[in-house]
Amino acid sequence: MLGLFSSLDCSLDIFFVEALINGVLLAGLLALLALGLNLIFGVIDVVWICYAELVMIGMYAIFFFVQKVGVPLPVAFLLGIGIVAIAGALLHDLVIRPVLDQPPINQLLVTGGVLFLLQAAATMAFGIEFRNLGISLGSVNFGDMSFAWSRIITFAVALGAMILLWQFLTRTYIGTAIRAISQDRQIMPLMGVDQKKIYLATSAIGGGLAGLAACLMVLQYDIYPQIGLQFGPLTFMICVLGGLGNMVGGFVAAFIIAQFITIGGSCVATEWGYAVAFLFFMLVIFVRPQGLFGAKS
Amino acid sequence: MITQKTIGWAIGLVALLLLPFLTQLVFPETDRYYLHLIIQILIWAFIYTGWSLMGRFGLTSLGHGAFTGIGAYVTVLLWNFAGITPWIGIPVAMIVATIAGLLVGYPCFRLRITGHYFALLTLAFTEFIRLCIIGLRDWTGGSLGTQPARHGDGLSFFAFQFEPNRVLAYYIVLVIWLVGLAIWIKVDRSMDRYALDAASQDEDAAASVGIDVTREKLKITALSAAMCAFGGAIYGQYQMYIGPETIAGLGVSLNIVFAVIAGGIWSLFGPTFGAVFTQVLAEALRVGLRGSETLSKLLGQSALALDTFIYGLLLVLFIIYMPKGVVGTLAERFRRKSGA
Numbered sequence: 001m002l003g004l005f006s007s008l009d010c011s012l013d014i015f016f017v018e019a020l021i022n023g024v025l026l027a028g029l030l031a032l033l034a035l036g037l038n039l040i041f042g043v044i045d046v047v048w049i050c051y052a053e054l055v056m057i058g059m060y061a062i063f064f065f066v067q068k069v070g071v072p073l074p075v076a077f078l079l080g081i082g083i084v085a086i087a088g089a090l091l092h093d094l095v096i097r098p099v100l101d102q103p104p105i106n107q108l109l110v111t112g113g114v115l116f117l118l119q120a121a122a123t124m125a126f127g128i129e130f131r132n133l134g135i136s137l138g139s140v141n142f143g144d145m146s147f148a149w150s151r152i153i154t155f156a157v158a159l160g161a162m163i164l165l166w167q168f169l170t171r172t173y174i175g176t177a178i179r180a181i182s183q184d185r186q187i188m189p190l191m192g193v194d195q196k197k198i199y200l201a202t203s204a205i206g207g208g209l210a211g212l213a214a215c216l217m218v219l220q221y222d223i224y225p226q227i228g229l230q231f232g233p234l235t236f237m238i239c240v241l242g243g244l245g246n247m248v249g250g251f252v253a254a255f256i257i258a259q260f261i262t263i264g265g266s267c268v269a270t271e272w273g274y275a276v277a278f279l280f281f282m283l284v285i286f287v288r289p290q291g292l293f294g295a296k297s
Numbered sequence: 298m299i300t301q302k303t304i305g306w307a308i309g310l311v312a313l314l315l316l317p318f319l320t321q322l323v324f325p326e327t328d329r330y331y332l333h334l335i336i337q338i339l340i341w342a343f344i345y346t347g348w349s350l351m352g353r354f355g356l357t358s359l360g361h362g363a364f365t366g367i368g369a370y371v372t373v374l375l376w377n378f379a380g381i382t383p384w385i386g387i388p389v390a391m392i393v394a395t396i397a398g399l400l401v402g403y404p405c406f407r408l409r410i411t412g413h414y415f416a417l418l419t420l421a422f423t424e425f426i427r428l429c430i431i432g433l434r435d436w437t438g439g440s441l442g443t444q445p446a447r448h449g450d451g452l453s454f455f456a457f458q459f460e461p462n463r464v465l466a467y468y469i470v471l472v473i474w475l476v477g478l479a480i481w482i483k484v485d486r487s488m489d490r491y492a493l494d495a496a497s498q499d500e501d502a503a504a505s506v507g508i509d510v511t512r513e514k515l516k517i518t519a520l521s522a523a524m525c526a527f528g529g530a531i532y533g534q535y536q537m538y539i540g541p542e543t544i545a546g547l548g549v550s551l552n553i554v555f556a557v558i559a560g561g562i563w564s565l566f567g568p569t570f571g572a573v574f575t576q577v578l579a580e581a582l583r584v585g586l587r588g589s590e591t592l593s594k595l596l597g598q599s600a601l602a603l604d605t606f607i608y609g610l611l612l613v614l615f616i617i618y619m620p621k622g623v624v625g626t627l628a629e630r631f632r633r634k635s636g637a
Contacts, residue, residue, distance in 0.1 A: 105412055
């Protein structure tokens with residue numbers, strides 16, 4: 001890279017369209033990541049700073065079951081989702097519950113301690129090397145454009161998961177209770193809803209979503225202990241941009257941020273795509289602090 | 298009037314001044330290593346103290362990894378590429394960091410972005426700066442980091458390079474640390490402290506009694522950012538290496554916040570204790586693991602992560618059981634005992 005922007009010659013050519021579509025595909029994954037975090041924030045009012053580290057644990061779990069134990073991939077996926085769901089419930093029960101009465105910022109920071117803990121645990125168990133499952137699903141070609149199947153599958157599954165979650169939240173009793181408690185934390189216990197149980201269920205579902213994201217991410221990304229630092233800040237940014245706790249807002253924000261990353265990445269360099277996305281995020285928050293779709297409080 | 302407190306301060310100061318000679322006496326062969334550890338503790342203690350100025354008023358910034366990064370990189374880049382001495386470069390870096398802090402702070406404080414939102418917004422700022430450092434790899438060396446060009450034999454007044462002479466380096470950072478404590482005390486005794494305390498409890502009530510909340514917050518942000526930039530620059534001058542992960546980015550931000558919380562966010566020596574605690578823990582585990590055959594056989598290379606593991610675990614326990622930090626909790630116990 002000679003000059004900083006010497007390669008900035010994006011026109012509406014085939015690569016631009018390719019980047020655009022890849023951006024949409026990436027957005028599916030980011031939206032799924034944001035969904036779990038938004039669900040937990042909306043209901044329990046805490047931010048899991050270690051959310052992306054739960055995804056990392058899931059990825060390593062899948063890697064472990066496939067490579068070391070030798071179970072078939074679909075079984076490993078189910079095990080991975082289950083393990084992260086349990087991890088989410090444990091995180092709530094052991095770490096979040098004792099600090100629910102403390103200032104919100106302590107709740108955020110305590111999960112930051114978990115971030116260090118999980119990252120170090122992964123390093124000790126699997127080392128710092130980049131791992132992958134060695135699965136290649138090939139790609140599909142449209143003229144000169146090519147899209148990896150793993151990305152297309154990721155997008156489809158992420159979309160499906162979101163629709164399923166929506167059905168769950170609107171059609172079932174426990175889903176309705178979850179939505180109700182996110183609207184009024186004080187009243188719901190009086191209506192006979194067991195707050196503790198709902199919090200635990202929400203944490204498990206949030207963890208399960210992280211596990212699902214892990215299944216999709218092992219198909220396209222290498223696994224390494226610091227992968228959470230790559231996706232974590234991005235996920236928070238999408239959640240805040242869409243309005244913390246607002247799941248639809250997070251969905252739209254994921255698409256905006258993904259376009260910045262893929263188009264910026266294909267026009268200049270990957271890190272500048274990310275940098276512009278973060279800058280855009282800060283500017284939006286300075287204009288609309290409640291996020292693009294958040295309600296004014 | 299000579300009080301117990303003044304005597305305590307005097308004894309402490311004399312002990313610190315004699316410390317290099319004491320380490321030489323006790324550890325004649327390895328005194329360079331111990332001094333290195335102490336110097337690192339003091340540099341980080343200064344940075345942590347700078348952060349705690351904001352943190353204690355409820356402004357939990359995750360953006361200070363950006364300020365230390367700006368301080369280190371602006372200083373080194375000005376020296377490497379423009380030949381500007383750090384004597385000018387460091388103040389420039391501090392000004393740049395202060396301006397950056399004000400640019401992020403002003404909208405936050407005007408729009409009353411606090412709590413989660415403030416933490417996540419400043420987190421985005423840190424990531425932005427880290428990505429810029431990596432992106433400008435022609436100058437900064439990207440993820441690999443860079444080194445300040447050595448001036449002569451590495452011991453230079455003009456280039457503010459003092460790394461080879463550990464005793465000199467110790468006295469330099471000791472003075473810096475003491476200045477940091479003095480700034481903390483000055484803030485603690487100022488009217489601004491009461492204004493900020495009030496604002497952190499209830500912004501509307503504070504504003505209604507005539508406190509310009511935005512202005513007060515901006516003042517403390519500027520001071521805190523400048524201090525962290527200075528600390529980052531000194532870190533670069535002493536380590537003679539800077540990297541986006543070691544002096545900038547989210548990891549640094551989180552380390553700052555956690556060390557201060559572990560030490561005690563509301564006490565003068567809390568951040569310093571946090572620095573002692575985290576650095577000694579990391580070093581002790583590193584040395585201990587290297588010494589222990591079974592542990593290093595069991596964990597191999599990844600044994601290095603054990604300190605982070607214990608660190609993370611302790612942080613979780615600290616926040617759950619000791620939200621005031623070690624120094625704060627001890628002080629409270631002490632006060633309760635002497636009061637009863």
